[in-house]
Amino acid sequence: MSDKIRKAGGMDRRHVLQAMAGVAGMAALGMPTVARAAGTIVVGTWGGDYARLLNKNIEKPFLISKGWEVIQDQKGDPERRAKMMAERRLPRGSTDLQALTGPNMYQVYQQGLTQALDYSKLPNAKHLLPSMKYEYGAGQIYSAMVPVFNPDKTKTPPKSYADALNPELGAALGFIDIQYQYTLLAAALAAGGSQTDLEPGKKLLLECRKAGARIYPTNESFAQGLKSEEITAGIMWKARTVQWQNAGINVASNAPAEGGLSYVTGFAIPKNARNVDGAHAYINAMMEPAAQEAFAHDMGYNPTVDNAEIPAELNKRIGFSKSEIDKLITPDFGFILEHDMEMKEWWDKEFKA
Incomplete structure (x- = not known):
């Protein structure tokens, strides 16, 4: 074996064997070793x-x-x-x-x-x-989609999607951009439509937007809106309500009368x-x-x-x-798959415009 091979990387064969023996010994004694990349x-x-x-x-x-x-x-x-x-x-x-x-x-x-x-x-x-x-x-x-609200700023706590998505809330109502699919489904249920009949929900959402409802890009920015009391109501996963409560945000939730979208x-x-x-x-x-x-x-x-x-x-x-x-409602995944592009297009071009 040439010196070049024996001393690759500046360590000769004897030192390599000593190092290997040392690692084996550490393992035998239950001592920690550097983890091998998996x-x-x-x-x-x-x-x-x-x-x-x-x-x-x-x-x-x-x-x-x-x-x-x-x-x-x-x-x-x-x-x-x-x-x-x-x-x-x-x-x-x-x-x-x-x-x-x-x-x-x-x-x-x-x-x-x-x-x-x-x-x-x-x-x-x-x-x-x-x-x-x-x-x-x-x-x-x-979890499930539920009405969320500030209990100190809400005279009548929303107990349904229809209560939460009320145009009379004006600028106190907030929506989350990335939740467009479930928001459209919830609005349809609130307005008397169904998972496959979104038109009543679209009409309701446009009324909310015209009344001044706000749109937040992310779940976190929506939470900040609740914390600052810029908004006092909306819809979101019940799980997030718990997370926000843990963070000191004054927020509560109710299961929707229509049945929660899982x-x-x-x-x-x-x-x-x-x-x-x-x-x-x-x-x-x-x-x-x-x-x-x-x-x-x-x-x-x-x-x-x-x-x-x-x-x-x-x-x-x-x-x-x-x-x-x-009463939990499993979304119609097949309908969402077939209509997702048009749902997103309507959301971006009409609701957010």
Whole structure:
């Protein structure tokens, strides 16, 4: 063996063997060693609080600590779905998995952009609730769309979507731009339409906008509007209400009389993911009881596994009564898939104009 090979990188063969022996000895004694890189996982996700909590509750404790490198690709889901479509013919895409809502997980699978999950690679899935286990993805957290309001500034607390989406509220009513799909569905139910008849809801929303209702770009900016009392009412996931209460914002919620539109966020794997094993490792990690419990505490969302332990007082705040659960409405994902582009176009060109 030449000196050049023996002394590659300035360390001769004897020193390499000594270093290897040292590492083996440390492991035998139970001493910590530097984790071997397991690979890189690129996660498409929303930014803000959700991205921060993914890192805190899933990535750091269950992936990074085991040698995985996790990179977040933070964008709104319309932009991320468009990017997936643009990359669909590439042998390898830019992300390994995508955080998406229930209808959007369904949509990208129907479009042939994502692959079926391999549940043999997900040992924690034995605890996944049947309603959260899909061929095309796995549910991470769930809640429902509810009226939210400032209890000190509201004479009559809204108990329905119709109460919350009242044009008489004027500029005290706020909407969230990224929630256009569920807002259109809720408005349709409030105005006597249905999930497949949005026209009454569109008319109601335009009346609210004409009366001065405000539009906020993100969930976080809507929360700031509540905190400053620029607005006093709107609709949002019940889970977010709990999160905002924890942050000291004076906000409350009620289950809507029409029945709450259920909301699920989960993960799907692009067909051209570079690291499919890493994507499965991430999904398995998100089902860890500790990760699920942390999201319940931090964000107020209900766990999607049956082995997470949620304190009774917290469950009272984030959960739903049996009658409210019985009235939960699962969105018509097929209708949303077929009409999403026109829903977004109407929202951008008419409602936001």
